[in-house]
Amino acid sequence: MEDEEPKRISSYRDLRIYQRSYEAALEIHRITPKFPGFERSELGSQLRRAATSIPINIAEGYGRKRSPEDFKRFLVIALGSCDESASCWISFTTSNTSTAIYTPNGNRSTQKSAKESTS
Secondary structure (H helix, E strand, O other), X not given: OOOOOOOOOOOHHHOHXXXXXXXXXXXXXXXXXXXXXXXHHOHHXXXXXXXXXXXXXXXXHHHOOOOHHHHHHHHHHHHHHHHHHHHHHHHHHOOOOOEEEEOOOOOEEEEOOHHHHHO
């Protein structure tokens, strides 16, 4: 089997991590308007900002690629935004009330809270 040449990276859009984080941010923007009332405006807004920050920081860091230290710093910031997004999602899915969980294809299923499962 012939070895394929690695694809030349000429833009931040060629980075797989940028592509994946951008798609995830778009998905978050599609899902969060379906959150229940208060969670939509509070937690949904925070989740959207955090998820959007990931590809933005990757792109900005790539733009500073002449300085490897700057690029690394922006990747670390993007990682922090990724952790923030995960924390927001965990908060949403484990809230104390029945919580709707939205799947990437837009389906909705209800998860019982810990309080409801023990009663």
